Amino acid sequence: MGVGRTWMRVGLLVAVIAVAVAAGGALATLAAGDDAPLSLAAQSGTRGLPVATGAGSAGTVAAPSAIADLPAVVDKVRPSVVAINTVAAARNGRQGQGLGTGIVVDKDGHILTNYHVVEGADQVTIEFHDGTLARGRVIGSDPGNDLAVVAVSLPASVLQPATLANSDEVRAGEPVFAIGNPFSLKFSVTSGIVSGIERESQGGITGRAIRGVLQTDAAVNPGNSGGPLFNAAGEVIGVNAAIENPTGQRVWVGVGFAVPSNTAVRFLPDMIAGRRVTHPQLGVSGETLNEINAKDAGVEVQRGVYLTSVQPGTAADRAGLRAAASDSGGALLAGGDVVVAVNGTQVSTIQELARTIDGFKVGEQVKLAVVRAGKQIDVTVTLLEWTG
Numbered sequence: 001m002g003v004g005r006t007w008m009r010v011g012l013l014v015a016v017i018a019v020a021v022a023a024g025g026a027l028a029t030l031a032a033g034d035d036a037p038l039s040l041a042a043q044s045g046t047r048g049l050p051v052a053t054g055a056g057s058a059g060t061v062a063a064p065s066a067i068a069d070l071p072a073v074v075d076k077v078r079p080s081v082v083a084i085n086t087v088a089a090a091r092n093g094r095q096g097q098g099l100g101t102g103i104v105v106d107k108d109g110h111i112l113t114n115y116h117v118v119e120g121a122d123q124v125t126i127e128f129h130d131g132t133l134a135r136g137r138v139i140g141s142d143p144g145n146d147l148a149v150v151a152v153s154l155p156a157s158v159l160q161p162a163t164l165a166n167s168d169e170v171r172a173g174e175p176v177f178a179i180g181n182p183f184s185l186k187f188s189v190t191s192g193i194v195s196g197i198e199r200e201s202q203g204g205i206t207g208r209a210i211r212g213v214l215q216t217d218a219a220v221n222p223g224n225s226g227g228p229l230f231n232a233a234g235e236v237i238g239v240n241a242a243i244e245n246p247t248g249q250r251v252w253v254g255v256g257f258a259v260p261s262n263t264a265v266r267f268l269p270d271m272i273a274g275r276r277v278t279h280p281q282l283g284v285s286g287e288t289l290n291e292i293n294a295k296d297a298g299v300e301v302q303r304g305v306y307l308t309s310v311q312p313g314t315a316a317d318r319a320g321l322r323a324a325a326s327d328s329g330g331a332l333l334a335g336g337d338v339v340v341a342v343n344g345t346q347v348s349t350i351q352e353l354a355r356t357i358d359g360f361k362v363g364e365q366v367k368l369a370v371v372r373a374g375k376q377i378d379v380t381v382t383l384l385e386w387t388g
Contacts, residue, residue: 066175066191066192066193066232067175067177067191067232068232070177070189070191073177073230073232073233073234074177074179074189076234077162077179077228077230077234078129078179078187079104079128079129079130079160080103080104080160080161080162080228081101081102081103081104081129081162081179081180081187081227081228082101082102082103082104082111082126082127082128082129083099083100083101083102083126083127083181083186083187084099084100084101084102084111084113084117084118084124084125084126084127084136084150084226085097085098085099085124085125085126085127086098086099086100086117086118086121086123086124086125087121087122087123088120088121088122089122098117098121099181099184099223100113100114100117100118100181100223100224100225100226100227101113101117101179101180101181101223101224101225101226101227101228101240102117102126102150102226102227103162103226103227103228103236103239104159104160104161104162105149105161105162105164105268106159106161107156107159107161108151108156108159109151109152109153109154109159110139110149110150110151110268110272111126111136111149111150111151111152112147112148112149112226112239112264112268113147113148113149113150113225113226113227113239114146114147114148114225114226114239114241114259115141115142115143115145115146115147115148115205116146116205116225116241117148117225117226118138118141118148118150119143119148119205121138123135124136124137124138124150126150126152127186128158129187132154132158134152134153134154135152135153136150136151136152137150137151138150139151139271139272139274140270140271140272140273140274140275140277141271141277142267142270142271142277143205143206143277144206144208144210144277144279144386145210145259145263145264145267145277145279146205146210146241146259147239147259147263147264147267147271148226148271149268149271149272162228162235162236163234163235163236164235164236164261164264164265165231165233165235165236165237165261166261166262167212167214167237167238167260167261167262167263168260168262170194170197170214170231170237170238170260171194171197172193172194172195172196172197173193173194174193174194174231174232175191175192175193175231175232176191176192176193176194176216176218176229176230176231176232176237177189177190177191177192177218177229177230178190178191178216178218178219178220178224178227178228178229178230178240179227179228179230180220180223180224180225180227180240181223181224181227182219182220182221182222182223182224183221183222183223184223185223190218190219190220191218192216192217192218192219193216193217193218194214194215194216194237195215195216195217195255196214196215197212197214197215198212198213198351198355199212199213199214199215199257200212200213200351200354201213201241201242201257208279208386209354210241210259210263211263211354211355211358212260212262212263212355213238213241213257213258213259213260214229214237214238214257214258214259214260215255215256215257216229216238216256216257216258217254217255217256218256219252219256220240220243220252220256221243221252224240224256225240225241226239226240226241227239227240228240229258236261237258237260237261238258238259238260238261239258239259239261239264240256240257240258241257241258241259242256242257243255243256243257244256244257278361278362278385278386279358279362279385279386280315280357280358280360280361280362280364280383280384280385280386281314281315281357281383281384281385281386281387282314282315282316282353282357282381282383283310283311283313283314283315283316283317283384284305284307284309284310284311284314284316284321284323284339285307285308285309285311285323286305286306286307286308286309286336286339286350286353287305287306287308287332287350288305288306288348288349288350288351289301289302289303289304289305289306289338289348290302293306293332294306296331296332297324297332297333297334297336298334299336299338299371299374300374301338301340301371303340303346303348304338304339304340304347304348304371305338305339305340305347305348305349305350305353306324306332306336306337306338307321307322307323307324307336307337307338307339308323308324308326308332308336309323309326310322310323314384315381315382315383315384316381318381318382318384319368319379319380319381319382320379321337321339321368321370321379321381322335322336322337322372323335323336323337324336337370337371337372337379338370338371338372339353339368339369339370340369340370340371340376341368341369342356342357342366342367342368342369343366343367344367344369357383360383361383362383362384362385363382363383364382364383365380365381365382365383366380366381366383367379367380367381368380368381
């Protein structure tokens with residue numbers, strides 16, 4: 001589903017430590033990889049911003065502390081964070097080594113990370129904060145959401161699973177912190193706030209937009225990929241995946257993105273079982289209607305998604321959805337359907353339509369409420385697999 005670019009430039013957060021050139025034995029140190037994209041526990045009383053009560057003049061309020069006793073929370077959760085070292089076999093005369101981060105999710109040795117951390121790796125080594133090392137193997141992945149699961153064989157006593165929070169309850173402005181391995185500085189801690197919710201990361205590793213992404217100003221850099229974004233209670237609300245930097249530099253400028261924990265929870269069972277993860281696609285591009293462009297399009301309805309293109313052979317095409325006539329100048333022309341609801345749930349923006357469709361499975365049927373030529377009709381669509 002085309003929704004336009006949301007970010008000017010997105011950088012992956014996997015750190016490429018070194019690339020050895022076989023022919024000459026030279027070593028080039030790189031800051032980051034190629035540019036590309038980006039449980040469940042109670043959320044009681046731990047999300048506020050407690051006010052510090054330290055010394056101060058009478059009648060003044062001390063500066064607030066974002067997270068009360070952050071060092072204690074960090075000590076509690078750090079054993080659930082791991083460093084992921086990868087080695088890719090020599091190809092075209094080069095051997096690559098990478099460093100990312102992972103999250104222990106259960107006592108069975110399953111570790112959640114980003115897909116781009118382990119993509120193409122021939123060797124994976126997991127390092128725990130206490131120095132324990134173990135070989136890892138990638139057992140499942142969801143490239144469309146830039147997620148993967150690595151398995152290690154270790155006693156349950158060594159494994160401390162993180163608690164995955166309900167990311168639907170995350171609010172902009174709440175304090176967060178991250179633990180990761182930026183620039184090989186292992187198990188580094190950084191903190192900030194949630195800067196925004198329900199973002200959409202365009203240009204993911206497969207080209208598919210990742211929905212509901214969390215934005216944070218906690219400093220994340222190459223090497224933080226796959227690591228946890230924690231709330232004040234030490235619960236994981238997201239998997240750090242990417243940064244925005246319009247300058248083209250692969251370093252933090254205050255805008256980082258994390259795949260929400262609920263997305264990970266949804267697809268963890270399939271990844272752990274090694275099942276192929278698929279995502280649905282409607283196959284349309286559209287414009288969010290408002291009072292101004294609705295007149296340009298010649299439609300009376302002012303809330304909904306005006307279809308500007310329907311890709312041939314897609315679910316939308318097979319269901320007979322109609323797009324507006326094309327215009328190389330970018331103006332909205334007449335003739336397009338307006339999607340106003342999916343299975344009875346109203347959609348007002350192209351982002352809402354994309355997120356709603358993303359919540360279904362490939363092969364499911366959905367009923368779209370469509371305004372066509374001034375009349376509302378129902379169109380049943382059988383969703384096909386997203387193929388890029």
